[in-house]
Amino acid sequence: MKAATLRTFQLVHTWTGVMAGFFLFVAFYAGALTVFHGDIATWQHPPWRSAASPVESRQSLIDRFLAVHPEARADFGLVLPPPGTAQPPYMYWPADGEEHFATADALERDTDAPTAGSLADFIYALHDSLGIPVVGLYLMGLVSMLYGLALVSGIVIHLPGLVKGLFALRPGHNLKRLWLDAHNVIGVLSLPFHMIFAVTGALMCLFTLVLALLNTVAFEGALPTMFAQAIATAPPREAAGEAAPMLPVDALLTRARAHALATGVDEFEPDYVHFSNYGDRHAVVEVRGLSQRTLATYGTVALDGQSGRVLQVHVGPAYSANGSINSSMYALHFGSFGGRAVQWMYFGLGLAGAFLFYSGNLLWVESRRKRRHRDQPRRTLWMGRATVGVCLGSCLGISAAFLATLLGEGRAWPLDTLQRAAAYGMFAVSCTYVSIRPLATAVRHLLLACSAMTALPALLDLARNAGPWVRNPWTGAHGAVLGVDLTGLLLALVFLWLARASARRAREGDPNSIWAGCETPDTAQHPSVHG
């Protein structure tokens, strides 16, 4: 390839990377935690802390819901909580082209946030849209496209030396070389993983928009119908207009599970039940559930509402090509196809991804460093500040949301407001702090703050759970909660180690850099001007 072309791709890689990198750091750090979405939900609502009120049966919830919203009978769903948590299920129904939700404690009031206050869902919202409804989702869709372009251009520029230099990690005098090697080896080895995210991320965020555009540009209006048929999991059935008694929902769930297991998958955990024409002779019930150790993890069994006769099975090997590709797309994105081992692998790769974007920005700064001057250009100083402020601010903010959840549970303030205030507040504090203090000092302090903020909720949670854990027999929920706490402590140790490493770098590293400490007299007076 010509040198000029390589330079063009280098430029594309740099700018797409820098533009998308900040957002991708948040998406990957929050995404690594989202791998353990169910465990974080259990951490917040473990069964041993919420057994006070008697649990309402699913059938009674449906009956109460239909008494309040009889018009929803034609098309509504029951969203089941993650297994192992003590949260109640909630209702979903579409009306007037909008999605409506209602929770068990207030069925007459529809809400757009049925899981408000759920920490796991808040972290998921940070992951997919920075917690900003609608606009945030489209923004992250654009970011995913820039990410795709950064991946392609990155491969092109590293292609000439790819095989030769893949495992070359060159520590020594030239630190930039080491960072570049680390960036390249992580980027190349986790490339399949990153390609999955660039594609599925863009698709999930921009789906509605792109489907509409594709439909107009190239499909003459036929695409929405084709898509609906491709993902349909039940045969189309008109209402008979004749009432008939329904099987109880728990019986339907049991039947669906038995039919799903008959296809050869080794488990089927229902997470959603959809009803069409409830109480009609032609009622259809679709039970969606999660199976592990198959790539098409989310499967659906459609049953007749009265007899429980199976109408269609879309589970594991019994899927159509369209259905299994659709389901595998989610499985590959969320790492939900292979039990704990794959979850930990996704967690590790997610954190490595966050490191990839962080190191990319460091390389941008390092390539523009003035080697013979104490004073560094303004733009590299501000890029360093922005990188540290945004990245550590995200870590600090997410840990603060854990703490807010733990301290705010059962108090007068709405929990979701507390979580948002803690996360965005800490993010703002981090960005402000890094702009007003000398960079090397700010980095050290923020890393120490991250360490403390991550360790604190874990320690408090361990302390309040110790009693029930000693008294009661050990279950899967105990393991999930302990896992969340120990992971928090481990991350706190990593932050502590990073704080020590950056303090050492500030003290002993090359003084001609934005990362150097400013103990020397000539810069100590104007730290924010000279860096």
Next chain:
Amino acid sequence: MIGRCLAGVLLGFPLSAMTLALAMALSPARGAGWVIAALIAFFPLWTGVMAASYLFRSGARAWLVLGLANAAAFALLQGVRLSWSGP
């Protein structure tokens, strides 16, 4: 640089869309069996065109070549559709 970038983004979208539509139109059941795969393939295809458009010598050339490719894809797609409604 910006000319090639815009050509890739703006002309890459309809070109990728019509290429997929054409491939689906020519497959059995008009591609009904692989709609989801086609939707997933759309993004890598579009990104590929965006990246490839930096290989053009200038922005003007990128617009010219991608514009012609779009016109060709459109003509082919209309041709295939006309053959459906024919005898």
